[in-house]
Amino acid sequence: MVAGGAENSALIAQMRRGALEFCVMSLLEERERYGFELVQNLSEVEGMVTSEGTIYPLLSRLRRDGAVATTWRESANGPPRRYYQLTPAGRKALATFRSEWARFRAAVDQFLASGR
DSSP states (O other), X not given: OOXXXXXXXXXXXXXXXXXXXXXXXXXXXXXOEEHHHHHHHHHTSTTOOOOHXXXXXXXXXXXXXXXXXXXXXXXXXXXXXXXXXXXXXXXXXXXHHHHHHHHHHHHHHHHHHXXX
C-alpha cells in the first residue's frame, strides 16, 4: 500500500499517538506548563498539531500513573490554571524512552536506507 492522502494522515496520526506522551513529558522536563500551553507548544512543530481533547486525557493518565504532578495557580486573565510538572518517575520514564527511541529509530533507519 502506498501512503498518500487519507492513508498518509492515518499513518502520521498513528505515529504521533505512540510518541505524543513523551513529547509532552519532554516539554515538562524543561519547566512546568499548563494544558493549553502544551497544546500551543506542540502545535508549533509540524506534524504534532493536537487538541485540548487529546492533551487533557493524556495529562490525566500521566497524573494517575505518577509521571506528572499538578498545582493550581491563579491566572491574571481567566480562571485558575492547573500546571503540570514532571515527577522523578516521569523523568525516569522519559530517560528510558529516549534510550529505546534512539535504538528503535536507528533500526528503522537501517531498514529504510537499505531499501529492503
